Amino acid sequence: MAAVAAATTTAAANLKLSLLRPHFCPPRHAFYPTTPYLNMHGTRNASTFVQKQRRLLLLLPPRAFTLDVPGPFLQDAGATIIVVGGAYGLVAGFDYLTQRQIIEQNLSRKLVHILSGLLYMGCWPIFSTSTDARYFAVIAPLLNCTRLLVHGLSLVPNEDLIKSVTREGKPEELLRGPLYYVLMLILSSLLFWRDSPIGVVSLSMMCGGDGIADIMGRRFGLHKIPYNKQKSWAGSISMFLVGFLVSVGMLYYFSKLGYFELDWLKTMERVAMVAIVATLVESLPTKGGLDDNISVPLVTFVFVQWRS
Numbered sequence: 001m002a003a004v005a006a007a008t009t010t011a012a013a014n015l016k017l018s019l020l021r022p023h024f025c026p027p028r029h030a031f032y033p034t035t036p037y038l039n040m041h042g043t044r045n046a047s048t049f050v051q052k053q054r055r056l057l058l059l060l061p062p063r064a065f066t067l068d069v070p071g072p073f074l075q076d077a078g079a080t081i082i083v084v085g086g087a088y089g090l091v092a093g094f095d096y097l098t099q100r101q102i103i104e105q106n107l108s109r110k111l112v113h114i115l116s117g118l119l120y121m122g123c124w125p126i127f128s129t130s131t132d133a134r135y136f137a138v139i140a141p142l143l144n145c146t147r148l149l150v151h152g153l154s155l156v157p158n159e160d161l162i163k164s165v166t167r168e169g170k171p172e173e174l175l176r177g178p179l180y181y182v183l184m185l186i187l188s189s190l191l192f193w194r195d196s197p198i199g200v201v202s203l204s205m206m207c208g209g210d211g212i213a214d215i216m217g218r219r220f221g222l223h224k225i226p227y228n229k230q231k232s233w234a235g236s237i238s239m240f241l242v243g244f245l246v247s248v249g250m251l252y253y254f255s256k257l258g259y260f261e262l263d264w265l266k267t268m269e270r271v272a273m274v275a276i277v278a279t280l281v282e283s284l285p286t287k288g289g290l291d292d293n294i295s296v297p298l299v300t301f302v303f304v305q306w307r308s
């Protein structure tokens with residue numbers, strides 16, 4: 001009798017858990033804990049997840065011999081150097097292209113907008129599984145934040161940075177869109193990191209979606225949106241499509257690496273809803289109001305939470 005009662009209670013608890021389970025499942029490594037430290041002789045202690053991370057770091061194909069990564073601190077320090085170097089390289093590269101008039105200033109600004117956040121997120125797996133890894137990851141955006149403040153306040157002039165990331169070439173522009181953008185990268189890394197689809201989708205909408213709206217809208221935006229003559233159907237439709245595709249691509253990337261598991265049908269549905277909301281928010285008239293680099297990711301954070 002007692003055994004039957006116990007079995008019934010367990011079954012009821014399991015049913016309750018499965019009903020409460022969100023569509024975005026908890027990170028897989030919550031179920032399969034990983035060992036960040038590897039033994040001296042090989043990978044005996046390493047879980048599949050850690051092995052995947054190490055392969056990615058070393059850019060070696062699966063099954064190839066992998067060198068020992070000497071502890072999370074060195075791995076995170078190395079990853080930080082790569083990301084900080086990548087950020088400087090990206091801005092310098094676009095500055096070179098604008099200086100040579102290979103691309104115009106506004107296109108450079110939008111390409112930096114699209115690429116920097118997506119490449120930044122793409123680099124998250126090269127950080128260790130340590131709980132401190134996210135603090136190393138925010139070093140690059142923090143340095144860029146300082147850089148934007150120093151040059152935006154004209155404490156030290158920097159024509160190169162201004163040319164590659166501003167619209168009109170004024171230093172104070174660095175204190176608006178670009179500054180809000182790096183602050184959102186920091187916020188999302190600290191709050192969600194690579195363990196949650198929420199941060200991944202929000203940044204994908206801000207980088208991919210919002211970035212492409214400008215590029216397409218300026219080129220093909222003949223037909224304006226009825227409630228905002230500054231924005232066009234071409235820009236908003238591109239934002240929806242690219243925001244959706246980039247989000248799904250990023251979610252696939254992180255789920256393949258084992259950071260979380262997704263029910264793909266529900267995920268697609270949810271990402272489509274989020275893309276519609278982010279596109280609507282971006283299309284609103286905001287003269288003097290909230291910048292898109294704040295409104296788009298913040299609304300996405302809130303909307304995904306609310307739907308969870």
Ligand SMILES: Nc1ccn([C@@H]2O[C@H](COP(=O)(O)OP(=O)(O)OP(=O)(O)O)[C@@H](O)[C@H]2O)c(=O)n1
Binds near residue numbers: 167177214215291
């Ligand atoms: N849905 C959209 C968004 C943008 N655009 C085009 O892109 C230009 C700039 O858009 P906006 O988002 O206002 O850009 P910025 O103010 O430069 O934004 P940010 O500083 O956030 O980059 C608009 O004038 C418009 O030509 C568009 O056609 N349709």
Ligand SMILES: C/C(=C\CO)CCC[C@H](C)CCC[C@H](C)CCCC(C)C
Binds near residue numbers: 082142165166177182
């Ligand atoms: C032009 C921008 C926004 C306006 O809407 C983006 C500004 C980007 C920053 C100046 C540079 C940010 C760099 C990232 C923090 C790190 C990128 C690393 C990666 C590996 C290239």
